[in-house]
Amino acid sequence: MTTTIRKLLSSAFVGFCALSVLIALVPLAFILFFVVTQGVRAVNLDFFTHMPRPVGEPGGGMANAVVGTLIVTGLASLMAVPIGIVSGIYMSEYAGTRFASAVRFAADTLNGVPSIVIGVFAYGVVVLPFKQFSAMAGGFALGVMMIPIIARTTEELLLLVPGSMREGALALGATRARAVFSVVLPAALPGIVTGVVLALARIAGETAPLLFTSFNNRFFTTKLNQPISTLTVQVFTYATGPYEDWHRQAWAGALVLVTIVLLCSLLARFATRRLERMHARS
Amino acid sequence: MAAAHKDLGFRLGTGFFALLLILIVVAIGVELTQQSMRSLRQFGLDFWRTDIWDPVSGEFGALPFIWGTLYSSIAALVIATPIALGIAVFISELCPAALRQPLVFLTELLAAIPSIVYGLWGIFVLVPAVRAFESSLPDSVRSLPIFAGPPLGLGMLSAALVLAIMVIPFTSSVAREVLKSVPAAQREGAYALGATRFEAIRAALFYARTGIVGAVMLGFGRALGETMAVTMVIGNNPQVSLSLFAPQYTMAAVIANEFTEAADELYLSALVEIGLVLFIITLIVNTLSRLLIWSMARSGAATPAPEPAAATVPGTA
Numbered sequence: 001m002t003t004t005i006r007k008l009l010s011s012a013f014v015g016f017c018a019l020s021v022l023i024a025l026v027p028l029a030f031i032l033f034f035v036v037t038q039g040v041r042a043v044n045l046d047f048f049t050h051m052p053r054p055v056g057e058p059g060g061g062m063a064n065a066v067v068g069t070l071i072v073t074g075l076a077s078l079m080a081v082p083i084g085i086v087s088g089i090y091m092s093e094y095a096g097t098r099f100a101s102a103v104r105f106a107a108d109t110l111n112g113v114p115s116i117v118i119g120v121f122a123y124g125v126v127v128l129p130f131k132q133f134s135a136m137a138g139g140f141a142l143g144v145m146m147i148p149i150i151a152r153t154t155e156e157l158l159l160l161v162p163g164s165m166r167e168g169a170l171a172l173g174a175t176r177a178r179a180v181f182s183v184v185l186p187a188a189l190p191g192i193v194t195g196v197v198l199a200l201a202r203i204a205g206e207t208a209p210l211l212f213t214s215f216n217n218r219f220f221t222t223k224l225n226q227p228i229s230t231l232t233v234q235v236f237t238y239a240t241g242p243y244e245d246w247h248r249q250a251w252a253g254a255l256v257l258v259t260i261v262l263l264c265s266l267l268a269r270f271a272t273r274r275l276e277r278m279h280a281r282s
Numbered sequence: 283m284a285a286a287h288k289d290l291g292f293r294l295g296t297g298f299f300a301l302l303l304i305l306i307v308v309a310i311g312v313e314l315t316q317q318s319m320r321s322l323r324q325f326g327l328d329f330w331r332t333d334i335w336d337p338v339s340g341e342f343g344a345l346p347f348i349w350g351t352l353y354s355s356i357a358a359l360v361i362a363t364p365i366a367l368g369i370a371v372f373i374s375e376l377c378p379a380a381l382r383q384p385l386v387f388l389t390e391l392l393a394a395i396p397s398i399v400y401g402l403w404g405i406f407v408l409v410p411a412v413r414a415f416e417s418s419l420p421d422s423v424r425s426l427p428i429f430a431g432p433p434l435g436l437g438m439l440s441a442a443l444v445l446a447i448m449v450i451p452f453t454s455s456v457a458r459e460v461l462k463s464v465p466a467a468q469r470e471g472a473y474a475l476g477a478t479r480f481e482a483i484r485a486a487l488f489y490a491r492t493g494i495v496g497a498v499m500l501g502f503g504r505a506l507g508e509t510m511a512v513t514m515v516i517g518n519n520p521q522v523s524l525s526l527f528a529p530q531y532t533m534a535a536v537i538a539n540e541f542t543e544a545a546d547e548l549y550l551s552a553l554v555e556i557g558l559v560l561f562i563i564t565l566i567v568n569t570l571s572r573l574l575i576w577s578m579a580r581s582g583a584a585t586p587a588p589e590p591a592a593a594t595v596p597g598t599a
Contacts, residue, residue: 010478017376020368021385024454027447028392031403038406086299094293103300106307112568113310113561114507116534120541120557124313144306151303177292205396208509208534212541232398236510239402247406254399261394269387 088154
């Protein structure tokens with residue numbers, strides 16, 4: 001092959017790689033554009049404070065779904081934050097052990113389980129015994145999805161904390177628990193909080209595990225043993241329905257969801273940057 | 283001594299929570315197997331060989347779903363893999379340092395957008411566009427079996443496109459990590475021999491091939507289990523068709539659509555069995571992908587010299 005052809009081939013390759021980035025960014029721009037332009041038509045204060053109106057009546061909101069999403073994700077966090085953080089502590093403290101590797105493997109496996117399968121699992125474990133779709137079942141399903149994310153983030157961040165800090169605490173006569181809870185964990189706390197926020201953002205956008213756990217509810221409820229409406233399931237119902245009004249509300253719901261995700265990602269990025277700088281200094 | 287006791291308590295206490303993670307994974311397998319017992323007993327392997335899905339008359343054949351899941355995921359991979367690798371190479375090897383972080387952030391944003399939002403966008407923007415594209419094709423192309431059928435928009439092509447977009451960030455971020463673990467000597471060696479940029483990067487990609495395959499498989503695992511976006515654009519018609527234009531169905535989609543409607547126990551059990559098989563398939567794919575990525579990361583750290591070079595020097599093996 002002559003040098004010219006090789007050089008041309010090389011430039012073509014560089015061009016292809018740059019083009020790939022553009023190809024991926026076009027859908028992103030398109031999605032954000034449509035969600036924002038379609039969504040702003042229906043997002044206003046009413047969206048958060050009013051109930052859905054019957055088809056044909058303009059206006060109305062999704063107050064029940066907004067509250068439902070808060071409740072279900074709140075329940076998920078109650079379950080996942082303690083389990084996730086403590087198992088993350090175990091994985092980092094006993095990092096070399098076989099059991100820690102097994103737990104890490106389980107966490108990664110759980111992370112890869114399709115969300116719809118988690119929904120089927122939660123249906124069998126929580127819905128069937130109580131014979132009732134419920135906010136609790138939805139919270140359980142989302143909690144199961146959240147645990148591995150929090151556990152792995154906690155583990156990684158704890159491993160970032162300089163070993164000298166732990167050793168210092170141990171040298172002063174602290175027990176391992178004391179060293180972890182008073183020295184190592186506080187040092188990593190901002191990062192762990194970020195991880196929890198990111199995990200929350202991810203599960204708040206989940207629909208599949210809620211379809212047959214928390215189900216849906218046309219009415220406003222805060223009861224944990226009743227079916228409850230959530231933003232995502234409501235968007236699904238509206239999007240696949242036949243009415244123009246519904247479609248508008250679906251876009252509004254999507255805008256709210258995307259805003260939550262975007263804010264959380266930006267927040268997390270900002271926080272991790274600060275953390276990295278702190279770490280670089282020490 | 284007292285401290286040692288307390289340390290044991292700490293180890294057992296935190297270990298208990300860690301054990302919960304393993305128990306959950308086991309419980310998912312056990313629970314799904316139990317709930318699908320009826321269907322497993324009644325149909326056996328025929329469940330995956332017959333293609334008639336008629337819950338009303340009690341006929342349950344899951345072939346269309348596994349077909350649709352594999353077809354849509356593989357089609358998505360065919361579209362997504364070159365693009366994802368291109369992005370990984372661009373970000374890790376080619377782009378100016380100042381662009382790197384923003385590009386990483388933007389591509390990862392693609393992974394953060396909820397599946398339901400992809401679905402909504404799919405229904406109202408992508409599907410009409412795909413329909414217009416399908417109608418614009420000349421008849422000579424449309425007569426091919428892969429493009430057969432009326433141009434509905436809803437169907438395999440839309441599903442593959444949405445899936446491809448959703449899979450790209452996963453594959454590219456892992457591929458980027460893998461490329462990072464390629465020793466600089468690989469590229470420097472290539473450049474020293476007079477390689478062009480493309481040839482040097484090709485050498486790096488070749489060196490990283492195990493990890494790259496792992497990255498692609500990770501994307502495959504994601505595509506297999508993706509539910510909402512696919513459900514909303516694939517057309518939900520249980521048929522085994524080669525056509526990209528035909529409305530089809532996937533395993534995840536049939537569970538999402540029919541689970542709450544499943545009136546009798548056999549129907550529900552059949553749906554749970556589909557979930558069980560989906561669980562097992564994604565488990566295998568994800569585990570394989572992690573093993574590949576992991577072995578790449580280890581070999582990258584331990585043995586900077588590639589196998590061919592070592593093999594040419596006698597006595598080193």
